[in-house]
Amino acid sequence: MTKYHAPKGVQDIYPPDIYLWQNVENVAKEVFSAYGFQELRAPIFEMTDVFTRSIGEDTDIVEKEMYTFTDKARRSITLRPEGTAPVVRCYVENRLYNLPSPQKFYYSGPMFRYERPQKGRFRQFYQIGVEALGTSDPKLDAEILIMLRVFFERLGLKELSYEVNSIGCEKCRPDYKKVLLNFFSGRIEGFCPDCKRRYEHNPLRILDCKVEACIKLRAGSPKMMDFICSDCRAHFESFLELLRLADFQYVINPSMVRGLDYYTRTAFEVTSKRLGAQNAVAAGGRYDRLVEEFGGPPTPAIGFAIGMERIVELLKTGNPQIPAPEIFIATIGAPAEKEGLVIASKLREKGMWVELGYAGQSLKSQMRRADRLSAKYALIIGDDEIRSGKLNWKRLSDGTQGEIPINEVLNFFKASS
Ligand code: HAM
Numbered sequence: 212m213t214k215y216h217a218p219k220g221v222q223d224i225y226p227p228d229i230y231l232w233q234n235v236e237n238v239a240k241e242v243f244s245a246y247g248f249q250e251l252r253a254p255i256f257e258m259t260d261v262f263t264r265s266i267g268e269d270t271d272i273v274e275k276e277m278y279t280f281t282d283k284a285r286r287s288i289t290l291r292p293e294g295t296a297p298v299v300r301c302y303v304e305n306r307l308y309n310l311p312s313p314q315k316f317y318y319s320g321p322m323f324r325y326e327r328p329q330k331g332r333f334r335q336f337y338q339i340g341v342e343a344l345g346t347s348d349p350k351l352d353a354e355i356l357i358m359l360r361v362f363f364e365r366l367g368l369k370e371l372s373y374e375v376n377s378i379g380c381e382k383c384r385p386d387y388k389k390v391l392l393n394f395f396s397g398r399i400e401g402f403c404p405d406c407k408r409r410y411e412h413n414p415l416r417i418l419d420c421k422v423e424a425c426i427k428l429r430a431g432s433p434k435m436m437d438f439i440c441s442d443c444r445a446h447f448e449s450f451l452e453l454l455r456l457a458d459f460q461y462v463i464n465p466s467m468v469r470g471l472d473y474y475t476r477t478a479f480e481v482t483s484k485r486l487g488a489q490n491a492v493a494a495g496g497r498y499d500r501l502v503e504e505f506g507g508p509p510t511p512a513i514g515f516a517i518g519m520e521r522i523v524e525l526l527k528t529g530n531p532q533i534p535a536p537e538i539f540i541a542t543i544g545a546p547a548e549k550e551g552l553v554i555a556s557k558l559r560e561k562g563m564w565v566e567l568g569y570a571g572q573s574l575k576s577q578m579r580r581a582d583r584l585s586a587k588y589a590l591i592i593g594d595d596e597i598r599s600g601k602l603n604w605k606r607l608s609d610g611t612q613g614e615i616p617i618n619e620v621l622n623f624f625k626a627s628s
Contacts, residue, residue, distance in 0.1 A: 214540075218324070220334030222520075227533045231523045232337075235366065236319060239339045239517070243317045246354065248341050251316035253297035259287040265296040265501055267472025268365065269413040274405070275325040290323035293471070294531050295341040295514055297496065302344055302362035303507035312345025312510075319519075331489030331521050332598060340516035347499060347511035352477045353453035355513055359481065359493060360459065361515075368483075368525055371492065374464040375454075375479045376436065377447040380393075381500060383440035388414055390433045398428045407615045418468040434465040443476055450477055473498040485528070486521055493517040538562040538624060539607075543574055543593035551592050554620055563624060588624070 217223060224232055240250075259279050266272050278290040298316060301307070302416065307314055321337040326332055341358075343351055356373065364373055379387060391414045395402075399410055403422040417429060439447070454461055469478050474600055478496035486492070495515025502510035530591040538558060548570070555565045565585060568577035574591070581589045592605040602620065605612040615623050 218329035218334070220332075222333060222335075227531075228523065230527050230533055231531055232519065235519060235522055235526070236339065238365050239317065239319070239362060242365060243341055244360060246315070246358045248315040248317040248343075251298060251301065251342075252320075253260070253294070253301050253318065254289075254292050255321065256288050256298065256348070257297055259289040260290050261296050261300050262292060263471050265299065265471075265504065266293070267413065267416075269409055269473055270470060271419075272324060272470065276326055278323045278325060288515060292324045293317050293322055294320075294338055294516060295342060295471075295501070298340075298342045298503050298514075299344075299498075299512070302510075303502060303505040303598075304432075308345070308502070308507055308510055313343045313351065313512075314345055315341070315343040318339045322421055329489065330487055331518075333520060333525065337519035338516040339519065340341050340514060342512060342514035344502060344510050344512040347446070347497075348475075350453060352450045352497065352513055353457065353459075354453060356461075356496070357457050357459060359515060359517075363481070363492075366522070366526065368492075368522070368622065370480045370484065372484070373461045373479065374482065375451070375477065376460050376464050376467040377439055377443055377476050378435050378441040378474055378478050378496070380442050380466065381477045383438060383443055384415075384435075387433070387435050387438040391417075394432050394548060395429075397411050401425075401428050413472070415468060416472075418466070419470055435468075436463075436465040455498065461581065467572050469496060470495065473501045473504075475499045479515070483521070483525060485525060489521065491518065492521045492525070498523060521537055533585070534564070535585035535587065536566045536581075537586070538588045538590055539568075539577070539586035539594065540590045541565045541568045541574055541577040543591075546594065546597050547592040550597055550617070551590075554590070554592075556618070557621055558624060561621065561625065592615035592621070606609065 262277060263273050272292050277292055280288055282288050289359055298318065302314065317340065319333050320337065322338050323335055325334055328334060343355065355576045388426055395410060395414060395417060399407060401424055402410065403420065405424050406417045406420050417425060467478055467480060468525065474496045476497040476499065479494065480491050481493040482490045493515055497511065497513045501512035502512060540555055541553040551567055555567055558565045566586060578589060586607055589605045589607055591605070596602050600617050601614045603612060603614055604618055
């Protein structure tokens with residue numbers, strides 16, 4: 212027989228882990244809503260050029276990692292590797308820029324990148340992201356980071372490092388590129404083939420290469436931060452000042468370059484020491500030119516995305532609470548089974564999680580299942596109970612037991628839940 216297995220680099224998510232996922236999603240929705248972010252659902256696939264142009268032809272994502280295919284009408288389609296480009300495409304296509312600025316959205320769902328799978332790195336992974344479009348005010352940059360910190364703190368994740376940088380704008384970046392080209396010019400021979408090409412087309416990408424030889428060759432390279440223009444510097448300074456005002460502990464990382472080309476000015480990454488090599492739990496920044504590149508009006512914007520798998524990994528070590536049934540109804544004999552179903556329906560109508568034993572299961576095996584499910588109470592019904600109209604209940608955590616008349620069951624559990 213054929214053995215089926217999931218493709219490499221993907222994972223199934225099921226109980227009990229699913230409860231951690233749902234908790235993260237609920238907290239995100241709660242926190243982001245308080246900051247005025249509304250949900251936006253873009254499709255999971257887009258026309259390929261939505262990604263190639265925005266993320267950049269010379270990035271790892273576009274060069275090597277996209278799931279691209281030709282559909283039956285010979286269009287080039289790509290499974291989204293990230294969520295920002297689709298939001299901007301939607302914003303421009305639906306002229307959302309006509310609404311009052313800034314427009315603030317959050318989204319969640321699977322992203323797809325053909326990367327080498329390893330701990331914390333998947334080919335289908337989930338992000339929750341936010342995008343705020345329509346202002347360059349550094350107050351928004353600070354608010355976004357503060358919101359991210361509130362989100363992590365609400366989840367109980369406190370030992371995180373918030374790294375920030377400014378990577379300049381279209382005015383100052385050309386100067387920096389020249390300085391970089393100058394620095395790299397004597398070292399090209401030692402670069403990997405990708406970086407040799409990047410030297411010609413997009414030298415900034417060399418700063419993001421993971422090949423050991425390239426990492427060595429770029430040691431001591433000039434930092435963007437030393438070349439940003441006065442406007443970018445003023446923007447960065449105001450952003451940092453607002454963070455300090457909020458008692459926000461940040462670290463300036465002048466070497467940070469993001470793996471996507473659309474970024475301008477503010478860039479940030481949140482990392483955890485508890486995760487190993489893939490330690491970024493969230494990342495983002497400004498992309499002040501992207502809306503224009505998609506054909507919209509000049510619209511500065513900023514956002515971030517959180518990596519769900521990595522957050523769930525952190526939460527797993529913290530003794531998470533798993534939901535359990537309120538009541539397990541164990542029954543012996545056909546009349547009891549029927550009565551059990553009637554009682555269960557009434558309790559379920561009140562919103563309680565009720566489990567039942569099924570035909571052919573002994574009382575012992577039913578009670579074993581109740582234990583495995585960590586049910587709070589067991590209710591035991593047999594012929595005697597039906598005759599006397601009284602049921603036995605047992606609190607499974609401490610073994611306390613008692614009797615209640617059948618018609619008192621609803622009140623009893625309402626009071627004890
Ligand atoms: P990114 O840095 O490519 O940015 O991804 C953001 C986060 O997604 C990462 O920090 C990481 O937690 C998670 N992530 C990325 N790739 C994988 C993977 N293969 N497996 C597991 N987790 C992964 C973006 O995607 C930008 N769109 C963020 C953004 C929004 N910038 C502005 N707005």
